[in-house]
Amino acid sequence: MKNLFTSALIIFLGCTNGSTAQEMGNANYGNNHYQQKQQAMQTISYEGSNSFTFSIRGIYNEKAGLYSATFSLVQVGITPEEIDGIVNEKIANIKAQLKTIDPAAEVITDMISFVPVYEFEASKKIFNKKTYNEKPAGYELKKNIIIKYKGQLLDRIISACAKEEVYDFVKVDHVVTNLDAVMQKLQQKTLEEFNSKLKFYSELKGEDLTKKKRTFSESFNVAYPIESYAGYTAFSRHQLPYTKNAVINETAKNETQYYNPVMLKTHTYVINPEVTEPAVQLFYDIAVTIDLTKPEPPATITPQPKSAPPVEKKQIYMVTQNGDIKQLIF
CATH class of the missing domain: 3.30.70.2970 (Protein of unknown function (DUF541), domain 2)
Structure with a gap:
């Protein structure tokens, strides 16, 4: 009974390993090393208590028109x-x-x-x-x-x-014959993601960030299928022993390419993720910085008391009997 259980376990493990290899394919076998395009990671950076920055990265997979x-x-x-x-x-x-x-x-x-x-x-x-x-x-x-x-x-x-x-x-x-419409969809989806994140960070920080001053930067890029292919070489090497000085003529291995698009793993969202055929990939990224500093209270100005207007001195003159004019001094 114990031997039967062990045999069954070996068969199960063998089927599991074979299934995994079949799903992986030959792109990571032998001399082939599958490489996904490197994209910058989505990060959130805090600058003390004054501000923090977060990014929203989107992909739109569009079939060619x-x-x-x-x-x-x-x-x-x-x-x-x-x-x-x-x-x-x-x-x-x-x-x-x-x-x-x-x-x-x-x-x-x-x-x-x-x-x-x-x-x-x-x-x-x-x-x-x-x-x-x-x-x-x-x-x-x-x-x-x-x-x-x-x-x-x-x-x-x-x-x-x-x-x-x-x-x-x-x-x-x-x-892509509808580039303007695609850009509008990317911007609209990015705006929805931004409002959602801003609400989330407001609850996380315990204050309303929607009224805070913010700055942002944006970038747009396009990757065409001709730029998204990776090389592949059919690889198989026998392990049979041969004579030390024997002449070995190796068969040329098939070299080809396969479509290798950018994946979602470093992006916030993707539109049309079900596209499996070679498609045009459009990217739209924004980085938003929220200013967390509290505004300075307005300075209060104390009104100065008004000084009394100066008293105007009057000058009086007198005409003498001789016809002379003299100023009277008080």
Whole structure:
């Protein structure tokens, strides 16, 4: 019975470990080390009894309203007319296929370069060593094909380009078309969080902080999916013994990337947390400083007694019998 219980315990532990490894994935296995983007921690700092500062940090996960995929097209040929004709035909065929996928899709071409290419021709003379001279061999044309579209159509767009031998997929840009509305939602949510925190700290400190003088600073940032990918290499190493001097040919390991967005752990709130596909992440942070100093009481001014107005002295003159004017002095 004891052996049966021990076996059952071993099986249970084995299943538990396997389940954990499956949930974790291979991003933290072998030479891979999962790294989450480092974000500043949300802190509250007190400056004695005069003031304290707290921050509110928000994330808004927004799906792109418009996508822009860029493909690179390189064509070489003998004459400029030949190259131009081949490139124009490929672009026209891609446009025609896109019309069946999304009639509203827009195709823009971006000229990168159109240069001659050279090859070396060997020439040998009697008294000289063999020399190599460049000579024109043809031309090379490089263009970028930029495709603007809406919705999850990238797989079909790649297939359409591949039919025309355009395989170099450069990037895809995610465009937020309602940035103003997103900013208003971030600010409104931040204001709600601020009022909630201010009420909480008022109860915690035992005084009404809503009437205190305060200052704040704000910051805004955007992280696009192209900035949020991390590298991953498939890792597996055998442990079988081999001869000391044996030649070992290792197989190249697959290298790829995966979407690694900023998480909520250092932020106050997140809007649209359920978005799992690559999305545009918008960040809005504010830092608020509350002044806790008590205002100085207004100075009282004691009115000074009014002094009596000076008495005006009157001057009296008298006219003598001789007609002279004399001042009478009292």
